[in-house]
Amino acid sequence: GQQVMQIPQYQHVQEGEDFTTYCNSSTTLSNIQWYKQRPGGHPVFLIQLVKSGEVKKQKRLTFQFGEAKKNSSLHITATQTTDVGTYFCAGRGSSNTGKLIFGQGTTLQVKP
Amino acid sequence: NAGVMQNPRHLVRRRGQEARLRCSPMKGHSHVYWYRQLPEEGLKFMVYLQKENIIDESGMPKERFSAEFPKEGPSILRIQQVVRGDSAAYFCASSAAAGALVSGQFFGPGTRLTVL
Numbered sequence: 001g002q003q004v005m006q007i008p009q010y011q012h013v014q015e016g017e018d019f020t021t022y023c024n025s026s027t028t029l030s031n032i033q034w035y036k037q038r039p040g041g042h043p044v045f046l047i048q049l050v051k052s053g054e055v056k057k058q059k060r061l062t063f064q065f066g067e068a069k070k071n072s073s074l075h076i077t078a079t080q081t082t083d084v085g086t087y088f089c090a091g092r093g094s095s096n097t098g099k100l101i102f103g104q105g106t107t108l109q110v111k112p
Numbered sequence: 113n114a115g116v117m118q119n120p121r122h123l124v125r126r127r128g129q130e131a132r133l134r135c136s137p138m139k140g141h142s143h144v145y146w147y148r149q150l151p152e153e154g155l156k157f158m159v160y161l162q163k164e165n166i167i168d169e170s171g172m173p174k175e176r177f178s179a180e181f182p183k184e185g186p187s188i189l190r191i192q193q194v195v196r197g198d199s200a201a202y203f204c205a206s207s208a209a210a211g212a213l214v215s216g217q218f219f220g221p222g223t224r225l226t227v228l
Contacts, residue, residue: 006154033216042203043155045216088154098143098207099168100217104154 002027004091006103014111020078021106024090030092032065032072033100038085077111116152116220117186123143124226125194128154133223137206143167143225144187145205145217146179161187194227201225 013019023032029082031050035043047056049065049072056063062075074091086107090100116137118124125131137144144165147155157171161181172179176194191198201224207215 042219042221043205045218069186081195084125091156098145098160099157099170100145101157102147103153107152 002091002093002101004089004101004103006032006089006106006107010107012109012111013079016078019079019083019108021074021078021089021108023072023074023091023103024093025070025101027093028069030069032069032092033090033092034072034074035062035102036085036086037088041085043088056067076108079108080092081112084108084110089095094111114220116141116204117224118204118220120223120225123220124223124228126228127195128193129187130226131194131198131203131225133188133191133204133225135189135204135206136186138218140164141206141208141218142186144181145207146187146189147203147205149201149203149222151200157217157227180208191225196227199225199227 005024007022021062029100033048034046037043037048047063052069053067054065060077074087077082088105089103093098094098116138119134123131144161147156148158149155159172159179160168162181163181176192179189201222203219203222207217212228
């Protein structure tokens with residue numbers, strides 16, 4: 001079945017450093033979504049990418065969707081302590097049934 | 113404009129008992145999804161429902177688990193004869209019929225199930 005892999009599992013950075021998490025799917029995706037989950041909280045939708053090669057920015061966050069629509073990345077510039085949490089990518093297959101397959105997530109710790 | 117509501121927030125059951133988890137989607141949303149999350153792990157898709165219909169239950173264990181989304185009232189995830197391995201956080205998410213393609217899924221606060 002469809003699998004979505006995400007690396008790294010954990011990342012510790014000093015405040016002000018950059019951070020990147022990578023997401024790879026075993027199959028071509030119709031779109032990919034990114035979510036953030038704070039410790040003890042619930043996932044919160046960040047963004048959706050649909051087009052091949054698409055790049056979207058939200059302030060210090062940059063999201064990319066690969067040309068083959070099988071991989072994606074989230075890059076945070078100059079991390080802040082408020083960026084702490086687990087970032088998940090979630091892929092939707094071409095059947096577009098609404099079902100999302102989540103990656104394992106990357107947990108970001110930021111040292112002040 | 114209330115978000116996705118889930119109750120109870122915490123549920124403790126002894127082995128063999130039944131657990132019922134409730135989810136009220138956001139107003140105007142007709143699509144409901146249930147996910148399970150074990151500590152320090154990702155979200156595992158369980159089931160996708162629309163009103164009175166199960167669209168995709170490929171992530172649901174074949175035994176003891178069932179889900180429904182009746183015409184009136186919340187969606188229910190039911191776990192019969194719970195075992196310790198069922199202990200997890202169960203999240204419900206909802207999306208609008210057309211919005212699923214553009215707006216993502218909106219998650220509830222989750223139900224933390226502990227089986228003693």
